[in-house]
Amino acid sequence: MSSQELPKTHRALVVHSTDIPPNVETLPTPQPGPGVAIVRILAANVISFMRQIYNGERQYPYPKPLVPGTSAIGRVAAVGPDATSLKPGQLVHVDCLIRGRDDPDNVFLAGIHEGYTEGSKKLMHGEWKDSTYAEYAKVPLETCDVLDEKRLLSPLPEGGLGYEVEELAYISGLLVPFGGLKDIGLQAGETVIVSPATGGFGGAAVLVALAMGARVIAMGRDRAKLEKLREKVGGGRVEVVPMTGDVEADAKSLKKWGEVDAFFDISPPEAAKSTHIKSGILALRKGGRVSLMGGIREDVGVPHGRVMHWNLTLKGKWMYERDDIKSMIKMIEAGVLKVGKSGGLRVVGKFGLEDWDAAFTAAEKNAGMGDSTVIAP
Template identity: 35%
Template sequence: MRAAVLTEFGAPLAVREVPAPRAGGGEVVVDVLATCVLPYAAEVFSGERSYPLVPPVVPGLGGVGRVVAVGPDATRLRAGDLVWCDPTVRSRDDALTPDIALQGWSSRGEGGARLAEHLHDGSFAESMRVPTENVFPLPGEAAADPARWAALAVHLIPYSGLLAGGFAAGETLLVSGATGNLGSSAVAVALAMGAGRVVAPGRNRAALDLLADRFGSRVRPVRLTGDTAADGAAMSAAAGGPVDMVLDLLPPSAPSSVARTAAMTVREYGRVVLMGGVGMLGGDDLALPYPWIMRNSVTVRGQWMGPRGANVGVVRLVASGALDLAPEHVRTFGLDAVNEAIAYAAAHPGPFERTVLAPPAG
């Protein structure tokens, strides 16, 4: 089969013939129909983000596909099923603290590196091998536009963060980093889950206007100035009442002061969930005051990706129409144009911009 291979950091991906994957026990082989190219993919492949990928590797973060073959322990999946493949792979031998790898993308610690060695290759290929528990059936309507449904790779992240924070219908959410690709997704997902209102701070006026135009009065845009005291006051005022939860999705380039200012808008007994990249490339750590956390009974937690059930939940949100993918702008590239796709994604990182690789086998 053909695949796009990262041969070394800093080099363009090379499209070449590689051995076709085979399913072992607990695994499924899927023909890839569509997979998202994230806006920061170029930073990963250049080595700028220092992700623990080991070249040569077929990258790619999950995708939409059709089942080709299943292992002997699959009881419901069948060849030909249309499915979503979750890239979050967990070790099976420790239920309390499983090791984690993002197949074809990243990993955590020594155990995660071992997982990544076994499930080395991702979705920038005609076919991929996936753990059985990472394959989720999609509704029939997804077959008409698998490239649009590949956006599950983006929406799954904030949905997982909202689950982690116990977000409930009617609550007020503040999305730190709301004008970015992931942050704008968080706005849409929170509203689909029944948010009373969503405070959306950011510096990009055009992106803020887009959010307001698309979602109406339940979204409260806030133009950030860089003055932390003024920005914090503006975010609190925009909420029009207590902020129940803050979800941070800021990129590594953002200063920790921005994340801190947003976090400290949360109410007493509120929750702060950290899913962004602040501090990953150096810079100051997030310094939240101990007395403020303690005396206000604030819950602060980190969340890297989400549980298996999050995949089912986000698919249901889209299938029900609560999370509408129709307004998203999707640009699709074939496998041979993978490097063009990576460059296009980097140049179009804004709200609801989706770059998709469609490498179906011939």
Template identity: 30%
Template sequence: MEKVGAPWAVREVPDPQVRPGGVVVDVVAVRVPSYTRQVLDGELGYDLPTPLVPGPTCVGRVRAVGEDVFAHRPGDVVLCNSLHSSGDAVGSPDEILIGWTGTGSARSARMQQVWRHGSFAERACYPASCLTTLPGGAEWSRPELLPFLASLAIADGGLRRGGLRGGQTVLVNGATGNLGGAGTLAALARGAVRVIVTGRRADALAALAALDPRVRPVPLSGDRASDTAAILEETDDGADLLLDVIAHTPTTDPTLACVDALRLRGTAVLVGGVRHDLALPYQRIQRRQLTVAGSFMFDSATALEVWQLVRSGAIDLDPVRAHVFDLDRFEAALDRAASLTGLEYAVLEP
């Protein structure tokens, strides 16, 4: 990309060179999020430095490591988290998503100068701290499913943030999306007694319901009171934990309907793309002792844990379907990505 909003092109650029603290990977596979075209054309207002090789979190095979990198070896299969932090122990760190967005601060812009390019490429260079080695990843027979680990880690990070315990009732709002599908699989694997899944697309809700009898679909009508009532009908006395992974919605009613369906001492974790402010029910939060938390991306411990759950079979990726594209079909991948959510997703294998 030479400029945000200008036409992009697939072409040869110089190979990324390994540098101190860095790791160069051959990109194995990267998910193309459903909203990628809107990111690249500037519609979503992401902070993209140009010129740029864009691209989010990916799975790569280590090619070369900086001389001060000791945790990774050539040949390792790694999840490359695009989240990179300035790492301040005191004060508020800046966080960028390499190849994807920054925070708009001057320091974030400096970080993006150094760690700029992302994963829609044959090779990429990441800070070593962004990488999680996937033990046994090199022998995994379906590399096109590996990028789903990023979705699982983001969703599971949200469940962890909400303190999920086995036997709880989890409500996944926006479950028909990619993070929602991942959140449903993670909540099932973590022993939720019931997973209430909300969304608009009936086919995607049916696919989730087919995963396990513990999954209860609730179609979203858009009316706050009736959506809350429909959710409550599927619970004993409200949900313990809301994982809100919905995209930007015209109003906040879908999210608030779910907050209204939390039980005493329930927790709402906000992970999705809603850009409005939420008018939270002050009295209800106080009397019901509710917690509202945010969750952003994931850490290495979560990435490793979801990978081991996948390897153990506790998270079964069989229901996930990847539609694979190479770089020459980048435009087709963007189009396909826009029409796929939930347990189906578009993958670039450069």
């Protein structure tokens, strides 16, 4: 499709201020240029704390007005003159992580957060401001990963995996914990603590760790939610440990099933005072690894002596690397990691742009393992 075939205008959700609700508006359709793909958005993911991002509660910095959004599944509508493999018509995963082409350390989250460097702010305030809660999105060519549509969408009897397009939007939720788990080299057969495991990204971490061949100890505040999670996953490779606030007792519980190789944290800011990080670190074997992916903004106490004497490795991870996206898509196309009903996962809601408020509520209320919400503009 050439740019002429794109409609002159399209509909997009626009955030003008954190003080007033977003609004659906008609805007000029973005056009392709060098380095650009224009993608018709089919299903854009909604994360559990989307409302807090756009009402200012989270204080995420981003330019306004902004077309919000995040990673999505879409179909390439037009490409710039320098595209060498991406073609109109292809089904793609659009990654919300945009990096400077001349310096990948200038990185930001399209539609969500401008990042922390002058370069990342320049990119989000300029060329790549608007995101995917729109009929069409203008994205960097390299953020589009082509999906094997035949394999993913064809019915099972025809050798496909029988997914719906909106089920594929969960890829972006799985990618976040995959970034951290891969970063600490999680191996098949190892045991990893995921904590807290009952939230959106925590639940995704359980699924990813299992697909990577690990055994999981799911930790959380609510035993009933943990038991439900274990039941849903099945397969006998998930154990659960409720957080009691007693650091030593919880560390002991975590070691009940033998050596623990890794600890993965994905706490929200509200968990800053929770004791689970200390318990998780104390439960590790010598040489164990820690991935800190949580959004805690305060300092957190670390058992320094144990980290030193036990030769532990502590790594922070923000999101994931570009290569991780390709690896994850391979895992999904191979059927090792299931994203649809066959894996016990469900899309709790598919909402139009006008229904953004209901979409944010659905995502907030259904943040558990395998539940996803999409906006289908």
